Amino acid sequence: MSARLKLDNYAYRDVPRLGVRGWLRWMWRQVTSMRVAVILLILLALASIPGSVLPQWPQNAGDTQAFIDANPFWGPLLDATGFLDVFGSAWFTAIYLLLFASLIGCIVPRVGVYWRELREPVPAAPSRLDRYEPVEVEADSSAESVVDAARRELEGSGPFRWLTHYRVRVDERERKAPDAGRELALSAHKGHVRELGNLVFHLSLIGILLAVAAGSLLTYRGQALIVEGDTFTNAVVAYDSYESGALFSEDDLDPWTLTLESFEAEFGLDGNPLEFTAHAVLTEPGQEPRTVEAQVNRPIQVDGAKIYLQGNGYAPRFTVADGDGNVAFQGAVPFLPQDSVYTSTGVIKVPDVTSGEQLGFKATLLPTEGSSEAGPVSLHPAPGNPVIYLQAYTGDLGLDAGVPQNVYQLDESQLSPVRGDDGNPLLVRMELGETISLPDGLGTVTWEEMPRFAAFDLRRDPTLPWLLVASIGALVGLAMSLFGSRRRLWLVAAVAPPAGRKTTVVTAAAWAPAHDTAVHEDLEALVAQATGTLILVKTPPEDS
Amino acid sequence: MTAQELSWLALWGATALYAIAMVASSIHLARVADAKTQAKALAATATSSADADVSGAQGLTGDSAAGSASGTAGASSAVRVRSKASGIAASTTLVGAVLNGVGVIARGFESGHVPWSTMYEYTITGTWVAVVVFLIVQRKRDVSYLAPGVTGFGTIALGLGMTVLYAQSTGLQPALQSFWLVIHVSIAIIATGIFVVGAVATVLQLWRDYRDSGSAFLQKWTWLEAVPTPAKLEALAFRLHAVGFVLWTFTVMAGAVWAEHAWGRYWGWDPKEVWSFVIWVIYAAYLHARTTQGWAGRRSAYLALIGFVALIMNFTVVNLVFQGLHSYAGV
Ligand code: HEM
Numbered sequence: 099m100s101a102r103l104k105l106d107n108y109a110y111r112d113v114p115r116l117g118v119r120g121w122l123r124w125m126w127r128q129v130t131s132m133r134v135a136v137i138l139l140i141l142l143a144l145a146s147i148p149g150s151v152l153p154q155w156p157q158n159a160g161d162t163q164a165f166i167d168a169n170p171f172w173g174p175l176l177d178a179t180g181f182l183d184v185f186g187s188a189w190f191t192a193i194y195l196l197l198f199a200s201l202i203g204c205i206v207p208r209v210g211v212y213w214r215e216l217r218e219p220v221p222a223a224p225s226r227l228d229r230y231e232p233v234e235v236e237a238d239s240s241a242e243s244v245v246d247a248a249r250r251e252l253e254g255s256g257p258f259r260w261l262t263h264y265r266v267r268v269d270e271r272e273r274k275a276p277d278a279g280r281e282l283a284l285s286a287h288k289g290h291v292r293e294l295g296n297l298v299f300h301l302s303l304i305g306i307l308l309a310v311a312a313g314s315l316l317t318y319r320g321q322a323l324i325v326e327g328d329t330f331t332n333a334v335v336a337y338d339s340y341e342s343g344a345l346f347s348e349d350d351l352d353p354w355t356l357t358l359e360s361f362e363a364e365f366g367l368d369g370n371p372l373e374f375t376a377h378a379v380l381t382e383p384g385q386e387p388r389t390v391e392a393q394v395n396r397p398i399q400v401d402g403a404k405i406y407l408q409g410n411g412y413a414p415r416f417t418v419a420d421g422d423g424n425v426a427f428q429g430a431v432p433f434l435p436q437d438s439v440y441t442s443t444g445v446i447k448v449p450d451v452t453s454g455e456q457l458g459f460k461a462t463l464l465p466t467e468g469s470s471e472a473g474p475v476s477l478h479p480a481p482g483n484p485v486i487y488l489q490a491y492t493g494d495l496g497l498d499a500g501v502p503q504n505v506y507q508l509d510e511s512q513l514s515p516v517r518g519d520d521g522n523p524l525l526v527r528m529e530l531g532e533t534i535s536l537p538d539g540l541g542t543v544t545w546e547e548m549p550r551f552a553a554f555d556l557r558r559d560p561t562l563p564w565l566l567v568a569s570i571g572a573l574v575g576l577a578m579s580l581f582g583s584r585r586r587l588w589l590v591a592a593v594a595p596p597a598g599r600k601t602t603v604v605t606a607a608a609w610a611p612a613h614d615t616a617v618h619e620d621l622e623a624l625v626a627q628a629t630g631t632l633i634l635v636k637t638p639p640e641d642s
Numbered sequence: 643m644t645a646q647e648l649s650w651l652a653l654w655g656a657t658a659l660y661a662i663a664m665v666a667s668s669i670h671l672a673r674v675a676d677a678k679t680q681a682k683a684l685a686a687t688a689t690s691s692a693d694a695d696v697s698g699a700q701g702l703t704g705d706s707a708a709g710s711a712s713g714t715a716g717a718s719s720a721v722r723v724r725s726k727a728s729g730i731a732a733s734t735t736l737v738g739a740v741l742n743g744v745g746v747i748a749r750g751f752e753s754g755h756v757p758w759s760t761m762y763e764y765t766i767t768g769t770w771v772a773v774v775v776f777l778i779v780q781r782k783r784d785v786s787y788l789a790p791g792v793t794g795f796g797t798i799a800l801g802l803g804m805t806v807l808y809a810q811s812t813g814l815q816p817a818l819q820s821f822w823l824v825i826h827v828s829i830a831i832i833a834t835g836i837f838v839v840g841a842v843a844t845v846l847q848l849w850r851d852y853r854d855s856g857s858a859f860l861q862k863w864t865w866l867e868a869v870p871t872p873a874k875l876e877a878l879a880f881r882l883h884a885v886g887f888v889l890w891t892f893t894v895m896a897g898a899v900w901a902e903h904a905w906g907r908y909w910g911w912d913p914k915e916v917w918s919f920v921i922w923v924i925y926a927a928y929l930h931a932r933t934t935q936g937w938a939g940r941r942s943a944y945l946a947l948i949g950f951v952a953l954i955m956n957f958t959v960v961n962l963v964f965q966g967l968h969s970y971a972g973v
Binding site: 132133135136139140142143146147149150151154156157184185310319394395396397404406408555557562565566569572573576577580581611612613614615 | 820822873874876877878880881884885887888891892895898899900902903904905906907908909910911912913916917919920923924926927929930931933934935936937945952960964
């Protein structure tokens, strides 16, 4: 109690002295006051909301750009003021940094106060207990034995007594009233667990903030797509996309390899996905290869990193022979699923033809072809009746320009579609294992197999264990702080019995915050235990 | 009868029973208020005419015994009213909760997974938890003044769930098949149920507070006499909110662990995550406000209610309107 009054700076009523130092001190007091903490917390909540209402750059760049394009006035304005990246904006950062400054200013001094209070004796019992609705009983035993019994009861025993029991102090002193003899006054306090929990909680919050900040500097993540039978080697160039924090060095990548043996996809009759499993072999340098499995919620662990299964699809394997009969392309081509029945699209680029123009293909895969009014559609994501519709192009693929190209798109600017006999662009239907011949002796395309691919997301964040520890600390501290009780019990026994009698008069009282009504049961149990009498403590009326 | 039909019937039964419980507990509350007003009047007038007054009180409270509103004690706090209405309220709430539970469990069997992966399932389970929390608190001490609020909420939530939100059960998407789904969502629902009861107590606290300080409108609500003092209600609401807050903290953390497992990042400011965070921060503000000069009492009570509104928002508007990874949980 005293700790809070000392430190909650609203208890200070002094007007700040003028002068820079006075003002600085005054400002610091404001920042570390509870009222400012409340206001900052409210501001933090308010400031977060736009982040869920407006499109955000880090979450969805496409939508955000579209939003700016669609709102020529508001879009750029909101973008410039940070509303399209709320959680990275200057104002959001300012609020939480101020909050944490406030928290440190508030909590760190309390640690010292807490430490000193723990080592100081418990304050003596008040000389008059009248204010606390005391109970009075008479005991047959002496004052000493009553107080001793009470002390044993309150201090408890066992390894966890500091957690559950009271700190106790006993004084022998002059009796104020009514007959001015001597008395034994026991004072018991509980509440250090609560305060400890409060400190642990707030310090853990700082720990969480530090762990998150360190994480953003030390983490790396990359995406890779592996076709069944292929092997991925952990190196920056092997990733389709890769990003890392400022303090992560690419030399730290461990060159393990991951071979995707097979990918299993189970679908329900209605086409809903049931389970995806990637069966793979992981070889770490200097170790025996081991088989591993990845599922959507079960990443593979390797070298402090986790490999998540993020997506999957088909990667049909083609052989393309050019007009001269030479094999110009052979390989698996990942097709990206476009919908829940895995209608997938892919692109084959054949730059290395023996003579003539380069070849390009756009293809649509229907894993289970069926017909509808609008034409052929896929009925199910499993490969029940796989069919590919192929469109061929000739010309220049644009690969020599040196600009990296999207492997899933065909740059049609210098290509012209291959036309059929009717003069329309040719659309060829092919089935698995089939070879089709292109018109005009351009060559042949064979669809050899249909392996699947798995898309993996690899992430390494060495701060995760710290984050977990800090979070558990926060949770435990919070529970201690909210469920730990703050109670005071007092028990005063007159050393000499009242005139003409042999009993000891014992007065006892308790105090606790308003929500803690169970303190009266504690008091009742204590008095019963110490005096051997059963009393009915008057509980405050339940209502009105 | 299939599990689906059983679930459906049981839940409609629960809805009807909650509605009856709400009416009965409101009547009971009004009687308690009457008896209290009577007892106060009794205490105020001379004790000589006690007999006549007691019979008057009995007349007012109808078929019930006016309990211990004895003129001699003269203590307004000792009023105990046992009416038929309170019996009906208690039994309908209890049976309603049992049926609600049957409905939830049957739904679980029907769908083959824990019944909290769609908004509909979340609603029926959350309502059940709220009523059970109320019943548990009720066992320890008399909080029947919360009954109209809690059963009223139950009626509306279940009714909306059955009519608007109902969705056929489907299998779980691979991303939802996780131990953490069970943990994260079940604790979220329990926290929500507790916050519901806490919010009811807080609303009563504010009404009673404004009535006591002379709000003209609230003077008409004599039933508020049957409700404890604002300080008592605040103490009860705090205990509920404290438990709810710890559970919510756990929910958010478990959600982060789950996200880490499923998506490879523990926190991504997805709309659902933003709102879970907002809720957490508002309740944290409430806990601080309670111990801040000038904020304790009414202002902190408002913060608790704002937190509750955010909680409901998170579950309605955020699910329906905002797009995010969580939206594949289905509506
Ligand atoms: C990141 C911001 C913060 C969060 C999330 C937070 C959260 C909490 C929570 C949940 C409690 C409830 C525990 C209890 O009632 O014992 C609490 C209590 C407390 N907080 Fe904070 N806090 C934050 C910042 C601060 C700051 C800036 C201060 C200092 C001004 C502060 C001072 C306190 C104090 C003194 C208590 C104990 C209140 C009591 O005795 O009941 N907190 N905090």
